[in-house]
Amino acid sequence: MNRRWHAIASLLLAALLAACASKPQGTVVLLPDSDGRDTALQVRQAGGELLLDKPYAAAQLTDRGPVAASSSAEQVQARFGAALAARPLPPQQFTLYFVEGKDEFTDESKRAFDSVFGEIARRPVPDVLVIGHTDKVGTDVFNDALSRQRAEVVRRALLARGIAPDNIVVVGRGKREPVVPTADGVAEARNRRVEILVR
Amino acid sequence: MNDPICRLRPTRIAGLALAVALALPAVADIGQVKTRKGQVSVERKGQLLPAEVGMALEASDTLKTGPDGAVGITMRDNSLLSAGPNSILSLERFEFDAATSQGRFDAQLQRGTLAVVSGRIAKQSPQAMTVRTPSAQLGVRGTDFVVSAGE
Numbered sequence: 001m002n003r004r005w006h007a008i009a010s011l012l013l014a015a016l017l018a019a020c021a022s023k024p025q026g027t028v029v030l031l032p033d034s035d036g037r038d039t040a041l042q043v044r045q046a047g048g049e050l051l052l053d054k055p056y057a058a059a060q061l062t063d064r065g066p067v068a069a070s071s072s073a074e075q076v077q078a079r080f081g082a083a084l085a086a087r088p089l090p091p092q093q094f095t096l097y098f099v100e101g102k103d104e105f106t107d108e109s110k111r112a113f114d115s116v117f118g119e120i121a122r123r124p125v126p127d128v129l130v131i132g133h134t135d136k137v138g139t140d141v142f143n144d145a146l147s148r149q150r151a152e153v154v155r156r157a158l159l160a161r162g163i164a165p166d167n168i169v170v171v172g173r174g175k176r177e178p179v180v181p182t183a184d185g186v187a188e189a190r191n192r193r194v195e196i197l198v199r
Numbered sequence: 200m201n202d203p204i205c206r207l208r209p210t211r212i213a214g215l216a217l218a219v220a221l222a223l224p225a226v227a228d229i230g231q232v233k234t235r236k237g238q239v240s241v242e243r244k245g246q247l248l249p250a251e252v253g254m255a256l257e258a259s260d261t262l263k264t265g266p267d268g269a270v271g272i273t274m275r276d277n278s279l280l281s282a283g284p285n286s287i288l289s290l291e292r293f294e295f296d297a298a299t300s301q302g303r304f305d306a307q308l309q310r311g312t313l314a315v316v317s318g319r320i321a322k323q324s325p326q327a328m329t330v331r332t333p334s335a336q337l338g339v340r341g342t343d344f345v346v347s348a349g350e
Binding site for chain 1: 231232233234235236252253269270271272273277279281282283284286298312313314316332333334335336337338339340341342343344345346347348349
C-alpha cells in the first residue's frame with residue numbers, strides 16, 4: 001500500500017516537474033514570404049538554438065530552449081490575427097523617366113504617374129520620398145539642379161492632386177547614383193529618372 | 200564618392216542647409232505609426248503619450264497596447280511591425296543609412312503578440328536585425344514571421 005502511494009506520488013511529481021520544465025514562454029512562427037523570397041529565422045535561447053527555414057515552421061519557447069513545432073495559417077490567425085490585421089500596407093516603389101536634359105516626363109511615365117497617385121491615395125497617412133536622378137551628361141552642378149527639378153515636378157504634381165506638403169520629402173542626387181553604370185558624358189534614358197517611395 | 204558640398208557656392212550651401220533642416224523631422228524619425236486600434240500609447244523618455252496614426256517614432260520608444268488595442272508601424276528601412284492586444288514593444292535601437300542600407304535594428308517584445316516583415320537592414324546584412332523576447336533572441340534572416348511572449 002505504502003509503496004503504491006509512493007509510486008503515485010513520484011509519478012505526480014515527475015509530471016509536475018515536466019510541466020514546469022516545459023513552461024511555455026512564447027511561440028515563434030515563420031510565415032511564407034509574400035513575394036516568394038527565401039525566409040529564415042534563427043531562434044536562440046539559453047537552452048539551445050533552432051533554425052526555422054520553412055513556412056509555418058514554429059518554435060515553442062521554453063526554459064529548456066526552443067522546441068521545434070509546426071503551425072498552420074489557421075493557428076496563426078487564431079493567435080496573431082489582431083497583430084496581422086494591424087500590419088501597415090507594404091511600401092511601394094515607383095520609377096518615372098524623363099526626357100533628356102529636361103524635367104518633362106516621358107509619355108509612358110505620364111501614364112504611370114496615375115498609379116503612383118492611386119497608391120498614395122489609398123493610405124491614411126502616406127509618407128512619400130521623391131529622389132531625382134540624372135544621366136551622366138553634363139556637370140555635377142547642372143545635374144544636381146536638374147535632378148532636384150525633376151523631383152520637384154513630381155512633388156508639384158502630387159500637391160496638385162491634393163497630397164499634403166508635409167507628407168512629401170524631395171531629394172536630388174544628381175548623376176551620382178545611376179542604375180545603369182556608364183562613363184561620364186553618356187546619355188542613358190534609364191538613368192534619367194525619379195524614384196518615388198510610397199509608405 | 201567625392202563631396203559635392205565642397206564645390207558649392209556659399210548661397211547654395213545656405214539653401215542646402217535650409218533644405219536639410221526642412222527635411223530633418225522626417226529624416227530623424229525612425230518610423231511612423233500607420234495603423235492604430237483601441238488604446239495604444241508610446242512611452243518616451245519616461246512620458247506616456249497617446250499614439251496617433253501619423254505619429255513619428257524615435258529610437259528607445261516603447262509601444263504599449265491595451266486589451267482592445269493594436270498598432271502597426273513602418274520603419275524607415277521599410278520593416279513593418281504590428282502588435283496585437285496587451286503587448287509591450289520596445290524599439291531599442293535603430294540606425295539606418297538610406298544610401299547603403301547598412302544599419303542596425305533591435306526590438307524587444309516584452310509581452311503580447313507581434314507580426315514582423317523585415318526590411319532593407321535585414322536584407323543588406325542578415326546579422327543586423329534582432330527581435331528579442333524576455334527568454335529568446337531571434338536573428339532575422341528575413342522576412343515574415345510572428346512571435347508571442349509571456350503566455
